[in-house]
Amino acid sequence: MEEFLNNNDKRMPYTVPEGFFEEMHQHLMATAPKSQLLVPHHQVSKRLWMSVAAAVLLLIGVSFYALMGTEKVESPLLADQSEGIENYMTDDALDEWIAIYEDKENTIL
Amino acid sequence: MGLFKIGRKDDDMPTFEAVLKQYERPVYWHIRRMVVSHEDAQDVMQETFIRVYQGLDKLRKKEMLKVWVYRIATNESIRHLAKMRERTVSELSEDDVLVKRLEASEHVDWEDVEGVRLQKAILQLSQQERTVFNMRYYDEMSYEEISQVTGTTVSTLKVAFHHAKEKIKKELFK
Numbered sequence: 001m002e003e004f005l006n007n008n009d010k011r012m013p014y015t016v017p018e019g020f021f022e023e024m025h026q027h028l029m030a031t032a033p034k035s036q037l038l039v040p041h042h043q044v045s046k047r048l049w050m051s052v053a054a055a056v057l058l059l060i061g062v063s064f065y066a067l068m069g070t071e072k073v074e075s076p077l078l079a080d081q082s083e084g085i086e087n088y089m090t091d092d093a094l095d096e097w098i099a100i101y102e103d104k105e106n107t108i109l
Numbered sequence: 110m111g112l113f114k115i116g117r118k119d120d121d122m123p124t125f126e127a128v129l130k131q132y133e134r135p136v137y138w139h140i141r142r143m144v145v146s147h148e149d150a151q152d153v154m155q156e157t158f159i160r161v162y163q164g165l166d167k168l169r170k171k172e173m174l175k176v177w178v179y180r181i182a183t184n185e186s187i188r189h190l191a192k193m194r195e196r197t198v199s200e201l202s203e204d205d206v207l208v209k210r211l212e213a214s215e216h217v218d219w220e221d222v223e224g225v226r227l228q229k230a231i232l233q234l235s236q237q238e239r240t241v242f243n244m245r246y247y248d249e250m251s252y253e254e255i256s257q258v259t260g261t262t263v264s265t266l267k268v269a270f271h272h273a274k275e276k277i278k279k280e281l282f283k
Binding site for chain 1: 125126129130133134137138141142147151154155158159161162163214216217218219221223224225227228246247
């Protein structure tokens with residue numbers, strides 16, 4: 001067995017049609033350069049899906065950023081706080097109010 | 110493994126035609142031993158060299174060319190066998206399917222009785238044993254080269270080759 005496996009004349013019963021290698025050589029030399037343009041179908045699908053996914057992510061990102069930007073300018077919380085600020089007492093009005101309150105207190109007492 | 114290491118590309122990197130000339134025959138026989146039928150080997154060979162053409166520009170080291178080409182051929186053959194398994198609705202195991210394909214093949218020298226017996230014995234090995242046996246015995250590759258092609262350690266390959274030889278011996282001389 002060792003001699004058989006080490007024999008240089010290695011047993012290989014497979015054959016090829018006559019002229020196969022020459023034809024294959026010509027065929028590959030002609031078709032391989034064109035294959036650069038022909039991306040296999042599964043690769044096209046993969047690239048297409050990746051592009052769609054990237055576009056959707058980008059759209060979500062842009063929308064989110066736009067929304068955040070809007071909130072920064074007109075935050076509902078800040079808007080509530082700023083609303084009616086003109087009704088707050090000024091220092092003068094406060095002094096006046098205290099004076100009235102003190103008068104009323106004195107009257108009661 | 111850095112087949113595509115960043116760095117300067119070897120200036121004397123061969124052209125696609127030179128690579129084809131050098132490897133078309135050994136790669137065809139390597140594929141043929143794996144997929145058995147001539148028609149399938151032809152398809153896998155075509156796919157292999159298209160991938161070689163597409164990737165040759167990115168290969169930096171000339172000395173990795175052989176390993177790289179064989180790796181593509183081996184992977185394409187394994188992929189083809191997997192597709193074949195998916196398509197075949199059969200109770201038969203992969204080795205039985207391959208033996209049936211050998212028996213049905215047109216392009217076999219049936220007068221080479223010993224050669225056919227050896228091929229049948231090889232086809233009954235596991236995929237790993239078959240790959241390492243074929244690469245060591247027919248392609249005369251070193252364990253280091255086979256390791257780079259298959260991504261398996263040298264010690265695992267040595268064990269697989271030893272088992273392969275024992276199984277073939279048992280099959281041929283039973």
